[in-house]
Amino acid sequence: MSTKTPSEEDILRPMKHTSKKFFVAFALAALAFGVFLMMWSYQLSEGLIVTGLADWGSGGGVTWGLYIGAFIWWVGIAHGGIILSAAVRLLGMDRYMPVARLAELLTIAGLSAAGFYIIVHMGRPDRMVTSILGYYHVTVNNSPLVWDVTVITMYFVMTATYLLLTLRYDVSRLRDDLPSHFEPIYKLLTIGYSEKEDPVVERMVWWLALAIIIMAPLLLHGGVIPWLFALIPTMPGWFGAIQGPQFLTIALTSAIAGVIIISFAFRNAYDWDHIITDDVFRGLTLWLGFFSLLFLWLQLQQITSGVFAAPTDQTYATAAKLSHPAYVGSIALVFGALGYIFAQTIRPSLFTKPRAVATGVVVLIATLVEKAFFVAEGLMYPTFGLYDAVPGSYFPSIIEIFSVIGTIGMVVLFFLVVAKIVPVVELHAIEHLRGDHGHGHEPKSESAQEAEVEA
Template identity: 35%
Template sequence: MTDNVDRMLRPLMHTSREFYPFVAILGLVFVVSVYAYQQQLVYGMGVTGLNDVTIWGVYIANFIFFIGISHAGIAVSAAVRLLNAHRYKPIARIAELLTIVSLIMAGMSIVIDLGRPDRAMLLILEYANRFMYSPLVWDITAVATYLVLSTTYLYLPMRRDIKVAMERSTGWRARLFKYMLPLYEEGEEATIDRLSFWLAVTILPVMVMVHTTVAWIFSLLSSRPLWFNAFAGPYYIVAAVASGIASVMVIAAVVRKIYHWEDIIKPDLFRGLSNFTAMTTLVYLYMMMAEQLAALFAGPSGEVFVSEEWLFGSFAALFWLMTTLGLVIPFLYMLVQAFRKDYVNIEWTAAMSLMLVIAFWFKRYMIIVPTLSIGVQQVGIYSPTWTEIAILLGSFALPLLLYTVLTKVVPLMELEVEHDA
């Protein structure tokens, strides 16, 4: 058991040579994005491809995307705690960290999209007056609640592992871990276990509420083609779960390879997640078909026009590439793998999961841009500028950087997993 605990703590105690170049590259991309954002602040939203009609673009696509993949952490961790799915315990904290960094980036995406970010203070000052009437305020409330609860849910069970790390380290690491354990008491684990159970019970409905309120931001705008519908909430939640679980599989495969945890993060774990992802992807494909069928054959003229642009017009190439390469092919691969008893190819499963994640980002883009740019007033296809692209790249570099740094600060697994073995 001691040897395995040392292996689990190795990312905190030792740093490979590859770590620093990787962090440097991510840091450089982020610095470039900060410069691009500074240009946007100085010269205004005119440096973007947005206009008075296409008011949202890649920034809001990013917001929906990161809110979506944040669902994975709590979904996996709550399944471990509430459903006794203990075989997924080795990746529970890996998924929880994904939730935290994704929610941080989702909140930052909203700020980036504001031409005057200082005016965000008005949402706080006028919160009571706007709460009953603004889906945006509902969403901010849900996201903030979700972030606080998720951070608490991550930290409380981690205290016992931080204590073990403190006892096995020296110098600045020991001091850092000591600062991370305020008011620690021997025997607090039983209380923390009870708190964590009820936090899991509380967070699950909050998780559903978060993406439902994101959907309402769009679906309550009755004048926007393809946005105004009753099943937007479930539609967005299914996409969130599929993209989130796929993201967890990608990260788990990378962590497993880097730290040689093949005997800890076992193949059957990927098989179970892959099967679940395949089913949620199938449900999402069905919802996409239902959406397009209703729009083409019985929708108002605006919905017919936007749907035709999706399927046969200016967005057709992106739509069909996203659907076939990004959704159908990964689904078919995972489906075939599910019927092969006791077989899972982790590398290919991770690759297919990455394709799903990329496809779901472009699906968020497709939700926003066609409806705004051609759905009401045909102002032409929105095209992001170098400023938006630089900020977009930075918005992916920053969560990767945060996640990488966190692997050097917090244990990636619950150390007591070895007691259960």
């Protein structure tokens, strides 16, 4: 365990030092995102048919697939990320303060990726204007899809406000040490700032955190997004009240896995073992296990109601799900991750940070596959089929697969760029780890006072 004392210099290191690994990561992420943009341009020129989506009917297939599955996945990661950050502030979970801002940034990046998927899947981006914005006053009253766009936009604004309010404190105090070429950004971030606003901002951020915690189960990944599916009784694979809690547990599971991976990357890249400590990873891994257990339990609830004396259409849809390798494989991956977490809880020597990261990667893959399967399989077994043909099959096209790789690259680029502009660890976290209670406004510690006297 490191005995180094956290300092402002630590959180400034990403902005002041650029290694070869940074350029390699930037190049790979840009390549992944660039390749997908090329494929998307091909889709724009030829139509959505190049993905095989929208080919429904006597030819089989589905209208929604990996695009919508990945959209749900990214939204879940985003919602879970800001819930984690809000819980740190509301519940006094000081252990996780060093990763709170990383979780907030993950929310911004995840919502951006999810919003991008909406545009990609619409086939023609101009439909955002002609179909949604132009008729918003009509569609918002009766379209779950428009409810979805509305709450995601609202959540993005709330999260950005939450993040910007906390950044004002950091930027104002670190201003002299920040890169001078970003001075216009810092001036914009600190317009009208004075130290007198700090207590007011603290209260505002607290109320925002409370609103985020309340909205998550009611309107976001526990409400509006699962309602897109749960309110359609003609799709037995989707319909049911279990979808809200299930989506929420998947969101929290995916978000914690994402925070583990990002935290590990920054810790290794910038020698932050004394800031993002082993204790943080142990705690995050235990929370990952808890929500993975909830995820599996809710899956069991859904399966049980689909196989025991269920209606014919529900039985048929459930049997198809249980016989598909994608579903069985994703559940097996979560079981494997949970098994490791349980084992390292009983025998702590089994815990290592690389294993925690590997567990996070496994969970992210499992939740992505499960969500994509949920979307596609739910369309294949409706209660009332329009065609007599046997349900077709679906496998993601290369364009859809690269959309996931490309959006991951986009999120990586976001973190690499943001880390060069603003601190990705709150100054409050450094002050707390150092013992400067009250965020720099309380009297200094006795040792600091004695040092000043001696000087």
